[in-house]
Amino acid sequence: MKPEVEIYDTTLRDGTQGEGVSFSVADKLHLVERLDAVGIHYVEGGWPGSNPRDIEFFNLARRRRFRRARLAAFGSTRRKQVAVENDDQVRLLLDAETPVVTLFGKTWLLHVKEVLGTTPDENLAMIADTIRYLKDHGRCVIYDAEHGFDGYKDNPEYALATFEAAEHAGADTVVLCDTNGGALPQEVSAITEVVHGRLTTRLGIHTHNDIGLGVANALAAVLAGATHAQGTINGYGERTGNCNLTTLIPNLAFKLNKRCLPEASLRKLKELSLYVDEVANLRHDPRQPWVGSTAFAHKGGMHVNAVQKIARSFEHIDPALVGNSRRVLVSDLAGRSNIVLKARELGFDLSNSTQELKTILARIKELEHKGYEFEAAEASLALLIRKILQHQEPPFRIETYHVSMRRDGQSSVVEATVRVRVGDQLAHTVAEGDGPVNALDSALRLALVQFFPRIKKVKLTDYKVRIVDSVTGTAATTRVLIESTDGREEWGTVGVNENIIDASLEALVDSMEYLLLRKS
């Protein structure tokens, strides 16, 4: 199946320009495998001329075979007044031994004169020489026209001359870049159309999200003739990020009906998005379009009723198409139908006439009154419903625990001990941590992993503490929300207590119980 729009991922290069994003060589290799598995057409691995880590990455990556993805090394055109074969940075691009080289060059005369300090003609020669040289060495060459739109707006003749220089030298794709991220869709559309009329080479688009239009601009370019789109997973990238591929891809597929990735891969988009955040050690953005956890969440009572009757009444598309799912947010405003729908979504067979419904509602109301909140803690809610419906025994019980802290010179050490019962067996474990909750979490895992090896996969991704105003006017209580993931799914749990450690432990226990009891 030939794609109508090729997808080019630059998470490993442009994505790492973002604040707080960095990948080890091992991380990068894992990420390429994942991107390849979903059928991304090009994966840019890095800039060998910019750091030794990227050189090491290409040394390891070239020994691997990929199913679909073609690996690209990124670099710039030759330096001014230097023969291309004598340019070290260009030599490193060949040494990377990738099938594809992506080369960026200057479009904007401001940059040519003020930043490079060279002449318009020499810049054209730098573009042409470098592309020809790489073509002579058998590479597929993608030419990234830096400031493609800003340069065009400043001087259309010169901008077109640079694109044509790239085409005549043999570039396989010419990519217009909105490097500063300030273009509007109608500008992108008009300029792409002109360039499309002038070139016969495949045209691509590379956008940044500085004014929130990264995806919109990429779509505008595709509608004007581009058939190659660059971006990053979850929109990582410098400043406000690059065009977000987890938004762009479903928009191309479902809104513009442009074939890009196989349908089965589209159903793995949410999983891919979670996986990349996990490797980057970043919290998943719940409000991300398409793949965020609130992308198909409904709260208001009337919306919930309508969605229950006809999904498309308040949903633009079926969430399963991108591997997401509908969620009903529970709040004390919600009535019986919310709970029924929520319970069904969590996999319970419940209807308005289920006997236990009253007990469940009463229990939720009581807990909410105490300060519990289930909107971000659906796993705790699922456990609550399960306990009432199925009278199920918990998979383990904590019999006792102890936490102590001592100060040792400059640093303090926290130690936790837990005694856990599983059936008729007991486990007694000790662990240290950088805080009481961390120490307890470690001790509890050590105990449980002996009985349930899959606990090993669980990671805490977020830990939030709130002081809840006591309704009764006595001591203030603490609410702890924990988010966990096993790389496939993420779930939230809650604990409430006057004591922060007890509240944390309650949320921790719920998190592990949820994993052990869920149907997988």
Ligand SMILES: [Zn+2]
């Ligand atoms: Zn960029």
